Amino acid sequence: MSIRSIDQNFHVTGQLSPSHLQQVAEAGYRTVVCMRPDNEGFEQPRFEDMEKAGSALGIEFIHIPVIPGQVSLDQARKLKDVLSAKDGPVLAYCASGQRCAAVYQMTGLV
Numbered sequence: 076m077s078i079r080s081i082d083q084n085f086h087v088t089g090q091l092s093p094s095h096l097q098q099v100a101e102a103g104y105r106t107v108v109c110m111r112p113d114n115e116g117f118e119q120p121r122f123e124d125m126e127k128a129g130s131a132l133g134i135e136f137i138h139i140p141v142i143p144g145q146v147s148l149d150q151a152r153k154l155k156d157v158l159s160a161k162d163g164p165v166l167a168y169c170a171s172g173q174r175c176a177a178v179y180q181m182t183g184l185v
Contacts (some may be wrong), residue, residue: 076117078102079172081179084164087172092120093128099166100132108157108167110150110175133180151181158182 076095077086090111091099091167099107107129113121139153158165167175 076152077172078166079176081176084161085124085158085179086099086164086166087175087179088166088168089171090116090119091168093125096125096128096132096134100134102166104164104166106134106135106137106157106161106163106165108137108139108154108165108175110139110141110167110169110178112142116170139178141169143170143174146174146177146181148181148184151184154178155182178185 076088076091076099078086080086091107109122109125111119113119121134122138129136133145137157139150139157141150160180167179169175
């Protein structure tokens with residue numbers, strides 16, 4: 076797991092698995108945004124399974140599925156709403172973190 080800081084409260088990473096979530100919680104994240112649609116990749120954990128594993132550690136999971144190359148202003152608006160409502164750092168993940176960073180850049184447009 077390689078976490079990149081986009082700003083002081085928004086960080087991105089590639090695909091997470093339930094085994095990463097203890098480390099995510101220990102790093103101080105209480106909100107995680109998944110930007111991958113279910114079944115996008117081979118052996119990708121389902122959002123529901125990630126949400127359940129995160130809940131046991133006090134992590135809130137939010138699903139904003141983004142199909143690669145099809146980022147919309149609606150998805151950027153949803154992310155902006157999440158960021159404005161949360162105190163502390165938010166971690167977002169997709170396959171590589173690039174999609175999350177792209178959606179974040181679009182939040183300035185909405």
